[in-house]
Amino acid sequence: MNLRIPGPIPVPEDILREMSKPMINHRGPEYKDLLFGAAERLKRVFETEGDVWIITGSGTAAMEAAVVNTLSPGDKVINATIGVFGNRFTDIASAYGADVVTLSFPFGEAIDPDALRAALGDEPDVKAVMVTHNETSTGVANDLETVAGVVKGEFDKLLLVDGISSVASIPISTDAWGLDAVATASQKGWMLPPGLAFLSFSERAWKARAESKMPKFYLDVEQYRKYYEIGQPPYTPSVSLMFALDTALDQLLAEGMGSVYERHAAIGQFTRDGVRSLGLELFARDESYASNTVTAVSIPDGVDAAALVSGLRTEHDVIVSGGQASLSGRIFRIGHMGRTTESDIEETLDAIRQTLPIAGFSR
Amino acid sequence: MNLRIPGPIPVPEDILREMSKPMINHRGPEYKDLLFGAAERLKRVFETEGDVWIITGSGTAAMEAAVVNTLSPGDKVINATIGVFGNRFTDIASAYGADVVTLSFPFGEAIDPDALRAALGDEPDVKAVMVTHNETSTGVANDLETVAGVVKGEFDKLLLVDGISSVASIPISTDAWGLDAVATASQKGWMLPPGLAFLSFSERAWKARAESKMPKFYLDVEQYRKYYEIGQPPYTPSVSLMFALDTALDQLLAEGMGSVYERHAAIGQFTRDGVRSLGLELFARDESYASNTVTAVSIPDGVDAAALVSGLRTEHDVIVSGGQASLSGRIFRIGHMGRTTESDIEETLDAIRQTLPIAGFSR
Numbered sequence: 162m163n164l165r166i167p168g169p170i171p172v173p174e175d176i177l178r179e180m181s182k183p184m185i186n187h188r189g190p191e192y193k194d195l196l197f198g199a200a201e202r203l204k205r206v207f208e209t210e211g212d213v214w215i216i217t218g219s220g221t222a223a224m225e226a227a228v229v230n231t232l233s234p235g236d237k238v239i240n241a242t243i244g245v246f247g248n249r250f251t252d253i254a255s256a257y258g259a260d261v262v263t264l265s266f267p268f269g270e271a272i273d274p275d276a277l278r279a280a281l282g283d284e285p286d287v288k289a290v291m292v293t294h295n296e297t298s299t300g301v302a303n304d305l306e307t308v309a310g311v312v313k314g315e316f317d318k319l320l321l322v323d324g325i326s327s328v329a330s331i332p333i334s335t336d337a338w339g340l341d342a343v344a345t346a347s348q349k350g351w352m353l354p355p356g357l358a359f360l361s362f363s364e365r366a367w368k369a370r371a372e373s374k375m376p377k378f379y380l381d382v383e384q385y386r387k388y389y390e391i392g393q394p395p396y397t398p399s400v401s402l403m404f405a406l407d408t409a410l411d412q413l414l415a416e417g418m419g420s421v422y423e424r425h426a427a428i429g430q431f432t433r434d435g436v437r438s439l440g441l442e443l444f445a446r447d448e449s450y451a452s453n454t455v456t457a458v459s460i461p462d463g464v465d466a467a468a469l470v471s472g473l474r475t476e477h478d479v480i481v482s483g484g485q486a487s488l489s490g491r492i493f494r495i496g497h498m499g500r501t502t503e504s505d506i507e508e509t510l511d512a513i514r515q516t517l518p519i520a521g522f523s524r
Numbered sequence: 525m526n527l528r529i530p531g532p533i534p535v536p537e538d539i540l541r542e543m544s545k546p547m548i549n550h551r552g553p554e555y556k557d558l559l560f561g562a563a564e565r566l567k568r569v570f571e572t573e574g575d576v577w578i579i580t581g582s583g584t585a586a587m588e589a590a591v592v593n594t595l596s597p598g599d600k601v602i603n604a605t606i607g608v609f610g611n612r613f614t615d616i617a618s619a620y621g622a623d624v625v626t627l628s629f630p631f632g633e634a635i636d637p638d639a640l641r642a643a644l645g646d647e648p649d650v651k652a653v654m655v656t657h658n659e660t661s662t663g664v665a666n667d668l669e670t671v672a673g674v675v676k677g678e679f680d681k682l683l684l685v686d687g688i689s690s691v692a693s694i695p696i697s698t699d700a701w702g703l704d705a706v707a708t709a710s711q712k713g714w715m716l717p718p719g720l721a722f723l724s725f726s727e728r729a730w731k732a733r734a735e736s737k738m739p740k741f742y743l744d745v746e747q748y749r750k751y752y753e754i755g756q757p758p759y760t761p762s763v764s765l766m767f768a769l770d771t772a773l774d775q776l777l778a779e780g781m782g783s784v785y786e787r788h789a790a791i792g793q794f795t796r797d798g799v800r801s802l803g804l805e806l807f808a809r810d811e812s813y814a815s816n817t818v819t820a821v822s823i824p825d826g827v828d829a830a831a832l833v834s835g836l837r838t839e840h841d842v843i844v845s846g847g848q849a850s851l852s853g854r855i856f857r858i859g860h861m862g863r864t865t866e867s868d869i870e871e872t873l874d875a876i877r878q879t880l881p882i883a884g885f886s887r
Contacts, residue, residue: 181543185527354762354763355580376739398718400711400718
């Protein structure tokens with residue numbers, strides 16, 4: 162099977178093997194070493210001297226943790242969204258009673274920093290800005306450094322980031338850019354199965370935590386901090402994924418994050434070039450912000466998206482994702498995180514070439 | 525290593541191997557089969573025709589889900605607690621603004637149904653009762669059928685149950701007893717690594733859900749229901765644990781839950797008899813309610829609990845748990861869930877016999 166969805170990604174064999182190791186006591190000395198070792202190396206990937214918490218849950222749990230640990234009901238926040246997952250930040254913050262100003266950019270485009278600047282100028286009482294680094298639903302990566310420059314440098318607001326499909330795949334510099342809470346999840350560039358989420362938490366975020374009145378328990382970072390002091394997790398963690406994380410972090414850091422980022426940039430370019438060579442168009446309006454972790458491809462007129470995705474699966478064992486929500490039927494998506502090779506992508510493109518005519522494509 | 529803590533438990537080899545299987549698309553047809561098959565068999569173990577949701581998270585997440593999906597801020601609830609994990613229900617419900625009447629029984633004892641009846645009589649405006657089925661911190665199992673008879677049969681209140689260390693190990697009959705939401709977690713009698721939690725949800729619980737005003741997103745059962753209709757999870761799930769769950773459920777149901785429960789009763793009795801043969805006393809005040817999944821043993825006067833636990837680990841590779849919170853230094857705990865054999869327990873008892881004098885024990 163050629164699993165080319167934007168997560169879970171194919172996990173390398175040696176990391177998968179770690180998942181079968183026997184259980185240990187999550188409140189004993191071996192786990193303490195595992196936890197401290199993982200946290201230390203996670204901080205290197207996030208490029209932060211702040212905290213990085215390991216949560217047993219999906220990436221959405223870490224997004225929710227970013228919100229409920231820093232905000233209070235009634236707080237005004239701006240959510241700059243460019244897709245389905247960006248919209249989720251509005252849903253989460255609204256569910257907890259925040260006053261969310263949703264700044265929507267057209268799907269397929271990136272955040273326009275000028276528009277964000279104007280919105281911040283219009284709303285002086287905004288407490289925080291929520292943004293997606295890499296929008297998995299549209300295959301667009303925001304220029305987070307520039308966005309952060311506006312939010313932090315010009316307006317000094319709290320900045321909450323969905324980095325689920327970016328961290329460990331494309332460059333991010335948590336402290337240098339002033340990101341206060343960055344959420345990510347194991348099934349992306351971390352090369353792990355799903356089930357763990359990671360959340361960075363800055364000193365500024367801790368100040369917000371002290372005033373935060375949104376209710377929380379399982380996702381309360383204060384519990385994580387308290388238990389971390391004794392080398393323990395607050396709640397029984399996914400021990401198997403911690404074993405696998407240990408190995409994955411070793412591999413990422415042995416290679417060097419610079420090389421990891423370069424590989425992702427190269428495979429992203431290779432995928433986009435290949436897609437265009439089939440006569441297809443990228444969904445990203447401008448290639449300058451096309452994502453290096455997932456490529457969204459527009460479905461041409463007359464092509465049945467469902468037939469394409471299911472034909473790839475049943476005839477070629479190539480698994481891609483369709484579009485979500487309003488993008489259903491309008492795009493399909495190819496994931497290329499982790500150790501994706503050119504031959505993985507070539508096989509995918511070949512299968513697409515053969516399936517397109519069956520799905521109604523005439524060039 | 526002889527891992528004898530009350531979870532994670534030693535996972536059988538064949539189930540561990542499932543954890544290393546390659547990833548699949550969690551929104552594709554294979555996962556749909558996995559999800560529906562698991563949910564169907566989970567219902568058989570819970571003995572319910574209602575829903576059972578699979579949450580990526582710790583057992584605490586499922587306890588929180590039981591609370592936030594059925595209650596509103598200001599709702600009066602009774603929490604009948606017999607230990608550290610029972611107290612957690614008060615912490616969770618209070619964090620979300622419930623008006624919690626905590627009915628505490630002495631650690632080492634079970635819920636007194638008469639006291640609960642009196643409390644319910646005193647508080648006619650109570651909306652729900654929270655109880656622990658098996659209290660992992662004290663090694664005591666409540667007579668849940670009798671407790672439920674009071675809460676449901678006599679007072680007709682919503683009943684939320686922490687079944688984390690009970691379900692799949694000791695008898696539970698969700699529908700027959702009228703349990704509205706039962707939370708449990710994978711690292712117990714399910715014979716799985718930690719990382720999944722299960723939550724049963726009755727029709728009555730759904731009625732409460734419709735009125736519930738506690739905020740929620742990741743733990744919102746409405747999202748689970750909506751996505752279940754199309755055979756999907758709402759958020760990226762722990763795929764590896766789903767593979768393992770599939771195998772574990774096959775094994776549990778092939779053996780038959782009656783036999784699983786008998787094995788747990790037998791190994792519980794064997795452990796208690798062995799503990800007493802060492803000249804030690806059970807922490808459970810009365811053996812009639814001693815737990816068949818975890819045995820808590822009182823630390824005799826003059827014995828250093830920490831030295832005992834660490835001596836077992838370093839000299840015998842036997843891992844037991846100490847006491848939590850106010851029970852620290854006062855008890856140690858031996859877990860015997862899943863496929864624990866008499867020889868596992870004999871080895872544990874031998875190690876304890878040899879270590880006790882070093883820790884200060886004189887008979």
